[in-house]
Amino acid sequence: MARVSVEIENHIARVTLTRGDKMNALDPEMMQAIVDAGESLMDNEDVRVVVLSGEGKAFCAGLDVMSFGIHAGSDPVELLMPRSHGNANLFQQVVMVWRKLPVPVLCALQGVAYGGGCQIALGADVRFAAPDTKMAVMEMKWGIVPDMGGMALLPHLTRSDVIRRLTYTAAPFDAAQALDWGLVSEIAEDPVAAAMALAEEIAGKSPSAIRAAKALIGFAEENKGDPDAVLLEESRVQSTLMGKPHQMEVIAANLQKRKPNFG
Template sequence: MARVSVKIENHIAQVTLTRADKMNALDSDMIDAIIEAGESLIDNADVRAVVLSGEGGAFCAGLDVMSFAAMAAQDPEEIAMPRTHGNANRFQQVAMVWRKIPVPVIAALHGVVFGGGFQISLGADIRIAAPGTKMSIMEMKWGLIPDMGGMVLLPHLTRSDVIRKLTYTATPILAEQAETWGLVTELADDPLAAAMDLAEQISHKSPSAIRTAKQLISYAEENIADPDAVLLEESRVQVALIGKPHQMEVIAANLQKRLPVFKTAT
């Protein structure tokens, strides 16, 4: 059965987890389907924003129980150690692939966002959650640690003591608390509609400037201890945008009080 659907319309890719009968819990097939969906968008020049959501009553309930049993029968080193996707293993790629997509990814969260599902959401640029959504770093419940990219992504979003408390206890928190800790960007009664509205706003911005902005933000995060390098990179990528067709079209559209029309993504 299909685990993930991808629909591209008006330059927005809607990626939907479609295992609703299992609260979109992650099994082996779903892990592969999520990776395939994400990787299919990396080189798609027509896409300007991505909305990631889950069908049914939850965004994603994490790894399903049957997958634990299957993993227990395998050599853990063979599962975890091979770098199958650049610097990541297969499980890490499920979350990290969204950071590798060159356009903004907006996650619409509802129901439960547990374990691997929580780490997938961290891979998005922006997280919009319904009030009352439950979120948890669930791995400690099963005697494990978060190992799907969470420890790369979490330190950019919240404090060390918050990460430690959530990791040590596996206690679920509500989206309202997650927002105060920086783990949720904003709350919305209909997070999918809010995510689509935001994606539409982004789709009308300069595609090259948006892609450059995402790349520059990542560069700044990775080089936070080297402000000289970040300042130089700011200047370098700005030079590549000034006077180019996308910027000139933005200027013309602003002066003519209309939406810009962009021919290509680069």
Template sequence: MPRVTTEIADHIAHVRLTRPDKRNAVDPDMAEAIVAAGESLRQADIRAVILSGDGAAFCAGLDVASFARFAASDPGALVMPRTHGDANLFQEVALTWRNLPVPVIAALHGAVYGAGFQLALGADIRIAAPDAKLAIMEMKWGLVPDMGGMALLPHLTRSDVIRRMTYTAEPIGAAQAAEWGLVTELADDPLEAATALAQQIAGRSPSAIRAAKALIATAESGAARADVLMAESRAQAGLIGGPEQMEVIAANMAGRAPKFAKGD
């Protein structure tokens, strides 16, 4: 059975982790499959992505059975090569979703630990079930988080929160995660809520949504104020008067949903 499946319907890509017997734990093959799924969508005619996991958990972390193989190998050869731009394979598991030009929504339930937690951080938005548990789990195994989390966490929460979660490896509830900025919102059925949100996003101007995601990334990159302001102006200049913006105006005036040419 494949470790990851991707289905596209109504301009929304549904990416599911499909290893429920292992609580979707990540081994090297699954890491490859997650990254391949992200890369396959970069040129797709989509407007949003939903990440979810089959079974009892979104993703319970790294596959423990893989640890022995890691220990027996050359660790440097495994994690040091930059195989995906400035990242290695395991870091790209999370970062590939930030690199997509469209919004990504993670629907979280059950255990969201370690590798699963960092995968979720790669999404633009995280919707969690009230009983979901999240953890930076690596310290439990005498390791540090090394799957892109440290590049993403400082944009979401405070330093003391990152340190507490990293040092203790203690799971936190979804409500606490939301209070700390790690979860966007709670929903009894996170996949249903993620789907509704993705449908709402898919109804907006595709070019404006893509420009907004790129602009937010620039703003979060630490770029100089002048560069961020110029990026705002450049993005806006590329949208004003364009066919999609004109269709939005026409649709608003007519009280109807906009219809965008590509893929409609």
């Protein structure tokens, strides 16, 4: 059974979790399918933005606990410690692949985004949530800690006391609270439509500048304690864009009051 679908049209990649009958819960096959979907887009120059969503009544209910019986008796060190995907293991790459993609990733949430589902959403650049969406850092319910990249992402999004409260309690919280804490970007009646509208806007911008902007923002986040390095990187990135074909097309389009055509 297919776990994830990928459709590309007008420079927008629609990535959909397709295990709706199981609330898109994460079994081993789905985890691998999510990683494969993200990595399949990594070198696709035609893609300018990704919209990530889940079919059915939930974005992702988190780990399908029963399906991981295959790991019973496994050595956790051997299972988790190898870096099979650059700086990440497979479980972490399910989330981090979206942050590693060179183009923006917009996530549409509905129903629940629990545990691993919550962490996948955090890997996106922007998150739209339906008003009744529930989220949770759920791992403490099972006596474990977030281990799919959540701790690499949460400190960039919200306060330390919020991270601690959510991690210690595993308590669900609603979309309004998530918005207040900075864990979702916007509440929308139709989060997929909202994500697609933003995707279409981004897809009309300079492809090289959008990719450069995502990389620069990531650099700034990782080096926020070193403003000198960030200032230098700003200048370096800008020098790769100025006067190049995409920028010249933007200038011409603005002067001629038309949409740019990047080919």
